Amino acid sequence: MSSESEREAAAKAHWDAVWGGKTPEDVSWFQPSPTPSLRALEVAGVGPEARLVDVGGGASRLVDALLERGFRALTVVDLAEAALEAAKARLGVEAEKVRWVAGDVRALEPEAIGPVDVWHDRAVFHFLTEAEDRARYRRLLEATLVPGGVAIVATFAPDGPEKCSGLPVRRWSAEALAEELGLALVEGWRETHETPWGSEQRFQWAVSARFAR
Numbered sequence: 196m197s198s199e200s201e202r203e204a205a206a207k208a209h210w211d212a213v214w215g216g217k218t219p220e221d222v223s224w225f226q227p228s229p230t231p232s233l234r235a236l237e238v239a240g241v242g243p244e245a246r247l248v249d250v251g252g253g254a255s256r257l258v259d260a261l262l263e264r265g266f267r268a269l270t271v272v273d274l275a276e277a278a279l280e281a282a283k284a285r286l287g288v289e290a291e292k293v294r295w296v297a298g299d300v301r302a303l304e305p306e307a308i309g310p311v312d313v314w315h316d317r318a319v320f321h322f323l324t325e326a327e328d329r330a331r332y333r334r335l336l337e338a339t340l341v342p343g344g345v346a347i348v349a350t351f352a353p354d355g356p357e358k359c360s361g362l363p364v365r366r367w368s369a370e371a372l373a374e375e376l377g378l379a380l381v382e383g384w385r386e387t388h389e390t391p392w393g394s395e396q397r398f399q400w401a402v403s404a405r406f407a408r
């Protein structure tokens with residue numbers, strides 16, 4: 196088995212190459228509008244006063260939609276700086292309202308992103324096929340998500356693809372996901388995502404809460 200630092204270096208090399216070589220509209224996970232994430236925020240009853248981190252946000256347009264809705268405490272994390280630069284270029288001056296963090300979710304210090312009321316992750320956790328990496332992810336989540344906060348996590352569903360961006364993934368049900376993250380499942384549902392070239396991918400969404408202590 197590879198070491199933690201080897202896995203981080205391999206991921207960075209992979210994602211730097213992806214974002215260095217493709218436009219944001221030309222990747223399988225591209226969405227013209229982040230409708231499922233906005234639905235999840237509604238399910239969770241989250242308003243614009245919430246502090247939110249989009250983990251592995253890449254060049255997603257979620258941040259644009261949240262700025263439009265009045266969110267002002269937004270952080271976007273991604274290990275690929277090129278992805279963050281693409282999002283910043285799209286947003287123009289609006290990008291200055293967002294905290295951009297270039298780093299690996301497995302290795303970041305909590306102070307880099309927290310505290311937050313909402314942890315959002317679309318299609319990042321499923322790349323963590325090693326238990327150690329999932330434990331590191333969970334530690335960061337626990338150190339940054341306030342008690343009473345919610346996590347919105349979307350992965351490939353149990354009948355979804357076995358790979359994403361050419362990398363192996365672990366597929367999750369909503370129940371197993373909430374349990375793995377030590378959270379209480381509020382609601383889970385499935386979504387069929389259509390890639391820019393018209394193929395279908397089954398996603399599993401889970402809105403889970405961190406108990407207030």
Ligand SMILES: C[S@@+](CC[C@H](N)C(=O)[O-])C[C@H]1O[C@@H](n2cnc3c(N)ncnc32)[C@H](O)[C@@H]1O
Pocket residue numbers: 206210224225226250251252253254255256272273274275278298299300301316317318319322359360
């Ligand atoms: C499949 S894309 C999803 C992007 C975005 N969440 C969306 O829905 O459009 C996965 C993203 O996670 C980033 N990523 C992958 N592993 C990561 C890690 N360990 N830490 C931080 N970012 C990561 C990649 O650079 C990429 O932007």
